[in-house]
Amino acid sequence: EPEVTQTPSHQVTQMGQEVILRCVPISNHLYFYWYRQILGQKVEFLVSFYNNEISEKSEIFDDQFSVERPDGSNFTLKIRSTKLEDSAMYFCASSDEGSNYGYTFGSGTRLTVV
Amino acid sequence: AQKITQTQPGMFVQEKEAVTLDCTYDTSDQSYGLFWYKQPSSGEMIFLIYQGSYDEQNATEGRYSLNFQKARKSANLVISASQLGDSAMYFCAMRERGGSEKLVFGKGTKLTVNP
Numbered sequence: 433e434p435e436v437t438q439t440p441s442h443q444v445t446q447m448g449q450e451v452i453l454r455c456v457p458i459s460n461h462l463y464f465y466w467y468r469q470i471l472g473q474k475v476e477f478l479v480s481f482y483n484n485e486i487s488e489k490s491e492i493f494d495d496q497f498s499v500e501r502p503d504g505s506n507f508t509l510k511i512r513s514t515k516l517e518d519s520a521m522y523f524c525a526s527s528d529e530g531s532n533y534g535y536t537f538g539s540g541t542r543l544t545v546v
Numbered sequence: 547a548q549k550i551t552q553t554q555p556g557m558f559v560q561e562k563e564a565v566t567l568d569c570t571y572d573t574s575d576q577s578y579g580l581f582w583y584k585q586p587s588s589g590e591m592i593f594l595i596y597q598g599s600y601d602e603q604n605a606t607e608g609r610y611s612l613n614f615q616k617a618r619k620s621a622n623l624v625i626s627a628s629q630l631g632d633s634a635m636y637f638c639a640m641r642e643r644g645g646s647e648k649l650v651f652g653k654g655t656k657l658t659v660n661p
Contacts, residue, residue, distance in 0.1 A: 463647060474653045475591070475637060480646035488646035521589055527647065535649065537583075537591040 434458040438524050438538035445514055445545055453509045453541045455524030463527040464507045465535065466499065468492065470520045478522075481507065514545045549573060550638050550652035558658050559628045566613070567623040567655045569638030575599075578642050580621040581649065582612065585635040594636075597621055628659045 437456040445451050457464050466478040479489045479499055486499065496518075498510045507526075511518055521542050525535035551570045559565040571580065582594040597605045597612045605612040613622040625632055635656050639649040 465648060467649075475639075475649075475651040477648045477650065480648050482646065488648060523591060525591075525649075535593075537593075539590040542589070 434536065436524055436526055436536050436538035438522075438541050440541060441539065442542045443544070445543070447516060447545050448513055450510065450512050451514055451543060453511070453522050453524075453543070455507045455509070455538055456505050457507055457524065457526030458536055459505065461526035461528055461536075463487075463535075464501070465525040465527070466509045467523040467525065467537075468520045469523065469540075470517075475523065478509075511543075514543075516545050519543055519545045549650045550640055552638055552652035552655050554655045555653075556656045556658070558660060559625075561630060561659055561661050562627055564624060564626045565628055565657065567625070567636050567638075567657065569621045569623065569652060571619050571621060571638075571640050573619075573640065573642060575642045578640055580612070580614070581639045581641065582610070582621075582623045583637045583639060583651075584632075585637060585654070587634070591637075595623065625657075630659050630661060633657060633659045 439454045464481040467475050468478050469475045477490050479493045480487045496512050500508050521540045523540045524538040527535045549572050578599045580597045584592040584594055595605050595607045595610045595612050597614045604614050609626045611624045635654045637654045638652040641649050
């Protein structure tokens, strides 16, 4: 069964540093997403990406964040100048257009900012 | 505005019994989808079941069924014959069709299955 792959599974970074979270979505999917889950809280939408551009972003997704699809397979989330409150699990997901089966989520990257 | 409400922060059930996890939603759209995901302690999000707003029958997937009451805007998950491995967080989510088709999640219910 196709998978969404996320790397790394866990990253520890110093406050103020930049991090790049990487994702390989399912190859024939058209929509790509990043979600965030602060420990013990609900999963929050960050950004969606379709047709090589951002289709929607939440108010969380400010200038500190950016996404790229640098080639045909990778989808990255960059967080500049990380803050302690950026510590969370970050999920990548991809979806078929009109899929009735929601998304396929990656297994997540746990980001710890110290 | 919060669109998905899960009122049960935690639920307990005895092994082999059935349990219902509540979910209500709010939308003005006619076309939408409702999803349940399981998140074990390892952290991954596992898709369980889907219900489309136009589906006339309640969705079922093995031991999971979705009690869809459109007029009440509720989409409760029923797990039959609970197993110890069902202990996890359960999230209800909604996707409004059109636009980015993002998912909006509820706060989740932590289910504990007791032996």
